[in-house]
Structures are given as structure tokens and as C-alpha cells.
Amino acid sequence: MLCATVFVIFDTVRTIQDARGQLALIGRAMASDLLDLSPETIVVTLNESIHAYRPDATATLRSADSAPVGLVSHDIAEGPDGIVSLELDQTEALAGIWQRGLGAYALALLIVVLTWRRPGAGDKPDAWQRRTYQTLASAIPLGVACWTKTGSLIVCNQQYRDRLSLNSSAVTYHDAVKQLIQGGYIKLLSEDNHNRLLELHREDGSCLMIDERPLGEGGFMTLVSDVTEAKRTDTLLNAIREEQRLLARRYHEEKLKAEAASRSKTNFLAHLSHDIRTPLNHIIGFAELMKHQTYGPLGDDRYADYVQSIKASGEHLLASFATILDLAELEGGQKQMRSDAVPVDDLLDGMAQRFRGQANRAGLTLVVGEPCGAVLTADRLGMQRMLGNIIENAVRFTPSGGRVTLAAFAAHDGVVLEVSDTGLGMSEERLASLSQPFALGDATFTREGIGPGLGISIARAIAELSGGRMAIDSSPSLGTTVAISLPLPMQDVMQAAE
Template identity: 60%
Template structure:
């Protein structure tokens, strides 16, 4: 927009925007004071009154009469024009001043109508001025100049940051969808693979067991029986591996329907203790059971037995002869904690960080001569979370490991405890 000369009548009709910064208390106060002075001061007194007031304002101000001639301006207005304050004499024409202001740049209308006008002046040096013009009650109008270069740069920077954040959020969402799709594909693949392999494995185990019994006559050399026994035990081990894979795939894929059985934590632990007492004794490990806690649970009993069994089996497996494994439960006002503690070989912090990842064994020293598919902790954690609980592990290498599973108790019991 190119500046044009205004007549006195046009100046009287001219109206400007509500403010360079909407809601600015300082701007409203300054313009209100100018209006008050204009209605009470005339002639030379008016010019002196304007000058005294506008010199206190922190932005450039120029006051114009009804004939579009300069009444008064402050030093900051002259600085924006690039001239000394003495060069702006009273009575200067509005269009000449605006023309000088716009040299070496261009103006852009931000808002303009019959009552107000707001302009932006973009200069060759990269600075930006905001020009606001509005009438003063009675006659004349006022021009306000503000340097908004830094604020515009800040706004542009914020806009750039927001755009980058938006792009990052979109990429995160896309990557999350890809990861979820990959996880579903992996789970489906493992489920189908496990199911398809278990069927021929059952046939191998069945025929090996039949050959071991020699229903149609002796096999001949006694070594054949040892070979058949190795085939059968290896098949059973593989069947257990693929059974664990299928179970984990069902849990992660949400295809395992969790029942709502009602039982006590003591019943759960006693059943697991009886199941592993013989195994612990055979391994030379002391197996202890804590006292009763009388906490009632509502969950899938079979799934929780599977969870605790996996944890106890790991504890017994990684505890040397003479060590101790303790199974206990502790009741709180809103839940119960099942705790499996051992004095086994323990784990390093690096090993502990990858423990819940399926198929991760870590150091070979932890798995040499020890059976397992590396899925026990992963399955236990999945069951705990599907049961509304949480699994936490604390371990120190050479000292042992403690696994704690927190589970919610029955609502009426929680209310009674509270």
C-alpha cells in the first residue's frame, strides 16, 4: 500500500484500529490522555500539552491536527524515521512524513476499514514497524509506531518449532502404527508357527514312546533304546518351547480370555509350593513358604498359577545347591504382593534391563546346562498386567533375585481394610 496525501476532511473521517497490541493498558491510557488534552487545550497550549505527554511514552507517537499537519511528536518517532527530533517541525504534512517513513521498504495492510487502520512497514534492513492510527475525540488523529522486529522473529521461530513438533508427532504416530502392525504380524506368525510345529512333534514323541516300549519285538542293539529316549526327550523339550511361544503370542495378542475366579492368595501359593517342593529338594535348594495373609483375589487362577510357577521355576533353576528360595504373600489395604526371593546367582543391571524381552538370554553362563526358552519372565509379566497388576524385579549379581507381583484384591475386602 503506497502512502497518499490526506485532506483535512479525510483526516476527520479517518478511523484507526483498536490497538497495536489489543488490550494494552498503556496504549489505551496514552490515547485516552491525548483525547482529554485535545478537548481542553487549544493553539500553542495544545502543542505543549501533547509534547509533554507523548515524551513519556515508550513507543513512537505523532499527533496530527484536523488539517493533517503535525502538532507534536516524541523522540522515538523521529528515531523510527531516521531523523533528528529537530527535523520534525510542527506543521509538517502527514503525507510527507509517511512518505519519508516508507522509503526503502514496503507497507502491508493488516486491518483497515472506515474507522481504523493497522499497517506493517517492512524495511530493507529486515526490521518491521507496526503503525497504528486512530482518531482523537474532537478532531485530528494519532500515529503510533512500534518496532516489532524481535517479536515477529520470535513468532516465526515459535511457528517453526510448532511445525517441527507437528511433524515429529505425525512421524511418531506413523512409526507407532508400523510397530503395532509389526508386533501383530510377529504374534500371528509365532502363533501359526507354534501350532503347525506342535502337531508333527506330537507324532514324533508318540512314535518314539511306542518304539521305547517295543510292542512288536526287541529293537536289537540296546543303543537303539537310548537313541529313542533322546528323540523322545528332545521332542518333549521342543514341544514345551513351542507351547511357551504359543502362550506368549496369545497373551500379547489379547486372545487369551482371562476368567474371574475367586480364591485366596494363600491357596495359590500353597498349590505352587507343593508342586515345586520335590524339584527344589532334588536340586538341593531349601524351599520356604511364608505365613498366611488371608487376601482374597478375583482373577484367572490357572493363569496366576502359571505366572507364579514360572517365577519359582526360574528361582530354583538359578539357585545353586545349598541356596534358598522363599515364596510369600503380603496383603495391603488395596492389594496383595506375591514375592519370590532366591539366593541364586543374581543378575547385572544390563542383564536385568533385557530380562523381560522374549528370547533374550544374555550371557551364556546364565543358560549353559539350564533348560528354558527365555519366555518365563515375559509370560509372567504379561499375565500380571492382564490381571490388573504389575511385576517388578530387583537383583544383585552373586546375591540373588527378588520378583514382586502386585495384584488388586476384592473390592469389598479393600473397603473393609480401609
């Protein structure tokens, strides 16, 4: 009985641990699909797809200071709105424990009775013992059969008969083995001097575990249990683990390829920029000499226009290659960002003064929002270039009579810089293409001097290197809003929290 009690305790702990392990594996297998989702969306997504792994599993959202509701749960995501947990139905998860516990106690009692024999008893038990054996065997929720040392059947319960499709009571151990082998195959798992463990695989896909244990005076007992669901669960877990290993390997390989491609791109652009900028400088220098007619007149007046065109085109190409090289350095992480104290209000006022003349010439109204009083720790020149690229696009693509607004909004943990315009706007397809460098879009955006289309890409790279993110919202004919969220210094966040 002590052994049965220990078995029940061990079985309960193991069942809970296995269930939690399954939830952890399922959570990791689905984690790659949940990176950019809010906790509420994660709950909906998980509840739609988790039933492919465990039909009895659900996803819940609870507060950070509350404990899990059930014994079988696993936390997979934590955010400001709470903790997302996977939970199993406690009744479903622990359903088999009481059955196995009852079987363990009944089996222990049966073994005690079987090993207790009256003096003078022969090889076969008498009628009283048979009734006792039959009563105990019927209470065990497993297929049970007891045999004499010669292989004659002493007693078996109905589950054992159903497993082997036995109709006659006069059956021997060899007959039972033949019946088991039909329609499947037996695999020996372990064997020693006392016990033998077998696994029976049937044609219908079911799997039975056969455990043979010794009894007194040479007899032995056969226990038959259905482990089909356990095998399917193990197969599923192994498949999930293998998929995780493959995904991790592919991710590592693709990461190495992407890093190598990024390094190659940066090196290529650096060499290309150097090789082209050197002759361009010569072209621009000689064009400047010819423009001033340093060594004498050119002759025809049209040559002066040609020289000016050569100089302007060379300077445009030189600026384009400088921009390309800057983007390559930013994306490759090779450009060091300084940590300057940057007052946000001064930054916006400076950018407004810089672009006010250009906006007036384009017939636009340039407006600066209310002060926010925040101070960023960032690269001052980088912040100016980031906002300058965005404001320049807003002024360029806003028709005369429009409006460009600069604003900043401060919170306890960060600042949002916002540039809005009432310009041409963009469709969803055009907006999606902005994440790709050199994307100039359709003919609506093809204007003189637009450049290689790297302004937004450079602004996004500076924002990300500064620890922030950039988001763009736009609608055709209504305008565009570019919002950049940047973190505040940690000491300011701590003071705001106090």
C-alpha cells in the same frame, strides 16, 4: 475514557489467558518426558528445561487441597504427593498491563484534546495547543505522532523520534514513511475508511506495529509500538503446536505399525506352531511305538536309546512351541483371563508344595513368609503359572546351600508377591535384556533344559493382563528379587478406606 477502561480490563484478561495458554502448551510439549517420573523428579526436571520456553516460568509442588499461589499457573500432573503446577512470575507476566493502560488513558485524553479546537483555528494548532499536545504525547508509552490533513507534523514524542531516528522537527508524513521503509519492509494488515494497520519488519529482526487513526478536520495520528517479543512468542507457540501435531501423527503411525506387526507376529506364530506341532506329534507317537517294540524287536540295543532321544527331543520342541504360542496370545491380548477368588496365602502354600521336592533335590531351602490374608480377583491358573515360572528360575539358578523365599505383603489397595533367592544374580546389562523374549544371556545361564527363555516374559505378560506390574532387582553373586504388585478388588479397597 470509557473505552480506555474497557481496553484495560480486556487487556488484563487476555494477558492472563495467553500466559495460561502458553503454560498449557509447554506442559503438553514436555509431558512425554515425564511419564515415569515421581512428582519431585518432575519438578526438578521441569525447572532444568522449562527456561528454554519461558525464562520466568517455574514448577512447584503443592498439596491437592491448596489453591495456586499466582494468577498465572497451570496444573500438569497430579499424584499422591500433590499437584505439580507451572507458574509464571506474576510481576513479569503482568508487567506490560500498567504501561498499556497508562497509554490507553493518555491516548484517550489526547484524542479528546485534539478533537477540541478553538473557534477560528486554522490548519495548524497554536502554541498553547502544541504545548498541550506535546505534554500528552510525552506521557504515552508508545511512539505517537499527530499530522495535519496535508501531512505536516503537529507533534510527536521522543519514542517516535527514536523509532524513526528523526532529528529535525520539520518533517512530513511522506518523509516519515520513507524513513520507515529503509532497512526493512512494510506489510499491510488491515485498512478501512478510518483506520489503517501496518506491520514493519526491520533487518535487525525487530517488528513494529503502526496504527493510523483519524483526528478532527482531516488530521490523523500514527501510533508505533514494538511487537518483537509478541511475534517471537507467537512463533514459539506455533512451533510447539506444529511439533505436537507432528509427534501425534508419528505416534499414531507408529502405533498402527506396531499393532499390525503384533497381529502379523501372532498369526505367524499360530500357523508356525500348528504346522510344526502336527509332524512333531507324529514323530513322538512313532517313537513311542518303536520304544515299546510293538511290531517286533529293533535289533541293536542302541536303537532304544536313539528312540528315547528322538521322543525326548520331540517333546521338548513341542513344549517350546506351545510356550511361544502362549506368549504370543498373552501379548496380543487374545488370551482371556478369568476372574477367580484367589487367596494369596493358599496360592503361596500350593506353590511351595509344588517346588519343595525340586528344591530339596537341588540342596536348597524353600521358605514361605508370614500370611497376609489378602484375596485377589484373578485367573488362578495364570497366577500359578506366573509364580511357577519365577520360582523355577530361582531354583535353577541358585547353587546348592542357597535359599529361596516366597512372601506376600498386603496394603489397602493391593498386594505385592515377592520371590527372592540367594543365587547367581545378574548384571545391569543382563537385567535389562530380560524385557526381551528369547534373551538367554551369557554362558553362565546356559544350562540343560533352560528352554527358549520365555518364563519371565510370560510372567510379566500375565501380571500386566491382571492389572499389575513386575519389577526385578538383582546383583551378581548376591541374588535376585522379583516383586509383582497386583490390585485388590474395588470393594475391598472401599472397605479399607472406610
